[in-house]
Amino acid sequence: MIESFRLRDLEFKNRILVASGTFGYGNDVPDLVDIAKLGGVVTKSLSMKARDGNPSPRIAETASGMLNSIGLANIGVHKFIAEKLPALKNHETKIIANIAASSVGEYCAVMEILDSQEGVHGFEINVSCPNVKEGGLSFGTDVKLVSLITKELRHRTQKPLIVKLTPNVTHISEFARACEAEGADAVSVINTVIGMAVNINKRTPKIATTTGGLSGPAIKPIALAKVYETVNAVKIPVIGIGGIVSWEDAVEFFIVGASMVQIGTANFINPATGVTVAEGVKKYCGNNGLDDVGKLVRTLQTNKTISIVDSWL
Amino acid sequence: MIESFRLRDLEFKNRILVASGTFGYGNDVPDLVDIAKLGGVVTKSLSMKARDGNPSPRIAETASGMLNSIGLANIGVHKFIAEKLPALKNHETKIIANIAASSVGEYCAVMEILDSQEGVHGFEINVSCPNVKEGGLSFGTDVKLVSLITKELRHRTQKPLIVKLTPNVTHISEFARACEAEGADAVSVINTVIGMAVNINKRTPKIATTTGGLSGPAIKPIALAKVYETVNAVKIPVIGIGGIVSWEDAVEFFIVGASMVQIGTANFINPATGVTVAEGVKKYCGNNGLDDVGKLVRTLQTNKTISIVDSWL
Amino acid sequence: MKQDIVPIHSVQFITNEIIELTFISDYLSAAAKPGQFINIRVGENFPLLRRPFSIFNVEGSRVSIVFNVIGTGTKVLARKQKGDTIDVLGPCGNNFLSFVDDSFETAIFVAGGIGVAPFPFLTKKFPASIKIVTFLGGRNKELIIEKGLQNVRIATDDGSQGFNGTVLDLIKDDFSKHRYIKPRFFVCGPTRMMKAVAGYAKEIGADCFASLECDMACGIGLCQGCNIEMNGGEKKYRLVCKEGTIFDTQSVKL
Amino acid sequence: MKQDIVPIHSVQFITNEIIELTFISDYLSAAAKPGQFINIRVGENFPLLRRPFSIFNVEGSRVSIVFNVIGTGTKVLARKQKGDTIDVLGPCGNNFLSFVDDSFETAIFVAGGIGVAPFPFLTKKFPASIKIVTFLGGRNKELIIEKGLQNVRIATDDGSQGFNGTVLDLIKDDFSKHRYIKPRFFVCGPTRMMKAVAGYAKEIGADCFASLECDMACGIGLCQGCNIEMNGGEKKYRLVCKEGTIFDTQSVKL
């Protein structure tokens, strides 16, 4: 059974990664997860300086999902290199550094610092960050800015460059096309969906920042639809993310067309979800006569007789 | 306790309506629901001609939600008037006709037919329909078209005109502003969220049209965030829809700023949800010293010290 | 039709795979007709939608259903016990008796797997004047229930009980040996099996009425999610939950 | 720290409102320290997130927690029974014993409501050389558990047991009557109560260590969702689940 997947020059041992912000820097789970069984670990988003993050409460549970507004709390790129990377790179897996920033310049600067680090195998760019220049509007909703960020970063690394897209746009495929045009090696689809919840006793938002990012099984249907839209728009690989808690969920993403998947919220419930997903996907392929997980990718059979014009909801 | 709400010249006895497509034409539930206890009934979307709708399967359950792609199956406006309206208008409640169409002309034509009907108290316009002229792209994602539809319809009726917005856009507030500018009396927020699900045994989509509309508790956080964005953008009333199954859910929407709410998917589980929600909201207001449900609207206390630029997810 | 919270009287395995759940409802026990279903809210929060179950038996004020554990809903249901309550909505759908008239003399009941569910109650309520022959098919003997049925012939895929083969093979075999006067088929089971039986019925010139299965969101005509395509006629689709679940198999595209 | 599926030994009401759930785990019974918590997957699908519970008691290989039914998770947990299994992850967080040293002589345990949970196990493991006085507060007597505690003084909001008033009122009253030598406070309960007790401790110049409560997504440091603001120091926030749950109350903004 072939489980591996290659992105540029980087070979992942399997197609299952853990998502940014849901696995720390890999150092909180040594007893709980055999990290070597994961295709890769995407780090918590790293910014130039350490960020304290948002006030509490930062999380709230919702029906089959959760809201978060951590505020990209992170130790900053320098401390990451000094304190976390040494242990992290000992694991037999690939490390993808996720970068967050509040200006195009900061994205570039953080990447330049990380690119020379041997233990950093590739990059995922979190564009769901507020653009300070534009009064805080997210980079990720402006296709020109996403283009620009991709272009600037592409010059700065030979390692795999993945852009992580936000679902909070009308046509995610436009953004994926822009990334492809500027040389991104892949796009990750999706980051969290904007949501909110209210404490009806206090009449306050359940998280301090009023709105936050919705994740978990609740958003899986949304993520699958966004992946479907994206794989129909670009040729570069799409990394599916959103609500995966079981291998069956991952198989759905592969069938729709994701080349890899990431596990997010599920890590909070079962930190070893990635490992059981990898095992389950392998078994499913075996049972279905596929000798390469890649042969599962984009095998969706759709009903071709239904035209878009007919498909009113 | 004041429960009523006025929109233009129309007085709803309370602020709880049942949502389009989730209550038929009111004739399937006589034994199960005391319709007179609802503020109003929004009809299934009506088009000029009867529509068969989409092939099966049309629905699939998801985590705390469901996908549907009914295809706006409906009996057409003429049959509605001849066969359904006579019984429907006997109920002591307000009837809002929801209109769907595949061209601006069809929206106008359907409204002209309905406007003269005495039992039709107002209109809700479903703009989440494919624009045949544009190859099937949804009207609801093009702010110019939503403007145009609102403007054309506003000329044609003195009854309340509500535009029902789709959440599948980057900034729903732009659409709400356009509706307000063209004289809409209110906007309904939200219609279903695009989603999909896959049958991993058959490797087919779980609904025939591949993607469909996600509804139910899973989308409540998304709906609340969209309502929040909208109430901060317009002065006209916002009708909150999405995932309401309990009075507590409805209270969340009122606190965020919805002036009325609609119950959708919950009707499939408990057809009388609207009645229990109305009772629960009234009781909550009583317990909290509010003598008018309207006094609950937009009472959310947010943390003003957090700036947008700081509020990274 | 009514929505009600009712007390559970018992939950027990009646084969190694099939559970019978009995609850008490004066209303449903009086109102239910054979072939109708009830729509059960399995859990308070999960799963979201109700699950439809055929009425299996009615005795006094006790109503029962049978099911096998296949997914989230039936897993939760299997954990219920005496003293718990469940939220039931029904009775829903049309019923088999409305397809009973003078134009046939032998009722051929055909059940596949858990599709046996409506037949004991139907047998009980069937006009005594009409002869019933019942064909049961299942993967193995754990999916076979004979109680409350008449003139039962059994087929299992693995041969663990009765005829070794499909229920249609058994029917054909049986029909080659016996002469049934003016037969009419009443069928419930997996779609593929119903389609096969409907084809055979057509071949031998018999009517065939089948209780269709499909995913339902509401079960009462509100969502339009349960459409079945018709073979011509005025409407392209009908709603399984409201205009069915039982259809003349010649009228629908199975 | 380990994630494990463990068998339930018993589930029983120990007051009219509080349930004790006991399960069997060789690992946890050996590894758990007083003040630590375990994170329980309450249901397979619902609710989504684990729920944290303090370790209430350890006896042999049996570990127990106590809870009162307040929401979705505890409702599901209350329905568990002997023979079921639960998915537990732990032990999580720091523990009270790491705040035990030579610089105090009387341990003042203060529990509000279900915040009593960690104290019986703490009492059992506490150095015998140190005197313990335990103050319990609750809405009413159904929220009071005395078992396993030492020198218990009780306050209830409704006066149904012990002192009629808040636990702080009781402490003040008690402290005015007795002289406790070098007291140190160990507190668990609602945030407002902990804040009040911390204020009093500061007033009388005593140390105070409180086990903080907050919503948690992971309980093990992965999500950064459980931040508490610090009173100065190097970091603005710390994680309650990993760097706590027990903090010197002077170091945090309660």
Ligand SMILES: Cc1cc2nc3c(=O)[nH]c(=O)nc-3n(C[C@H](O)[C@H](O)[C@H](O)COP(=O)(O)OP(=O)(O)OC[C@H]3O[C@@H](n4cnc5c(N)ncnc54)[C@H](O)[C@@H]3O)c2cc1C
């Ligand atoms: C009118 C009507 C009457 C019914 N009567 C009965 C009855 O009397 N007894 C009974 O047990 N069931 C009956 N069913 C089916 C029942 O409603 C449930 O769908 C079924 O029990 C599965 O529910 P679940 O939540 O456990 O599975 P789900 O979690 O909904 O499904 C689990 C998996 O099983 C698949 N699946 C669903 N149904 C079947 C099936 N029939 N065979 C194989 N795979 C399936 C699903 O696609 C899914 O992948 C009836 C259905 C209808 C429409």
Ligand SMILES: Cc1cc2nc3c(=O)[nH]c(=O)nc-3n(C[C@H](O)[C@H](O)[C@H](O)COP(=O)(O)OP(=O)(O)OC[C@H]3O[C@@H](n4cnc5c(N)ncnc54)[C@H](O)[C@@H]3O)c2cc1C
């Ligand atoms: C470290 C730690 C240890 C804990 N130890 C225990 C323990 O030993 N025993 C125990 O019973 N609980 C304990 N809790 C709380 C417990 O984890 C659950 O949050 C609590 O039992 C409610 O879960 P639920 O799913 O039933 O309620 P939910 O459905 O999550 O909440 C229902 C409603 O109650 C509110 N709510 C939540 N918690 C409280 C509360 N404490 N008081 C009032 N309202 C509340 C919620 O805001 C919500 O509106 C602990 C929490 C932490 C962080």
Ligand SMILES: Cc1cc2nc3c(=O)[nH]c(=O)nc-3n(C[C@H](O)[C@H](O)[C@H](O)COP(=O)(O)O)c2cc1C
């Ligand atoms: C608590 C939390 C923190 C997150 N932090 C980050 C982050 O720092 N950077 C990022 O790109 N995505 C972050 N995400 C988004 C996830 O990586 C993932 O895209 C999203 O949660 C959807 O996947 P899921 O449904 O599997 O969780 C975070 C998600 C959660 C729940």
Ligand SMILES: Cc1cc2nc3c(=O)[nH]c(=O)nc-3n(C[C@H](O)[C@H](O)[C@H](O)COP(=O)(O)O)c2cc1C
């Ligand atoms: C089965 C189904 C059919 C629907 N049909 C319509 C429709 O015809 N017109 C319309 O405007 N909205 C339609 N909707 C959308 C609902 O009115 C509502 O906006 C949406 O479901 C979100 O609310 P909910 O989460 O409470 O269901 C439909 C929704 C469902 C689930």
Ligand code: FES
């Ligand atoms: S299941 Fe809703 S209409 Fe049939």
Ligand code: FES
């Ligand atoms: S609860 Fe996740 S870091 Fe503390």
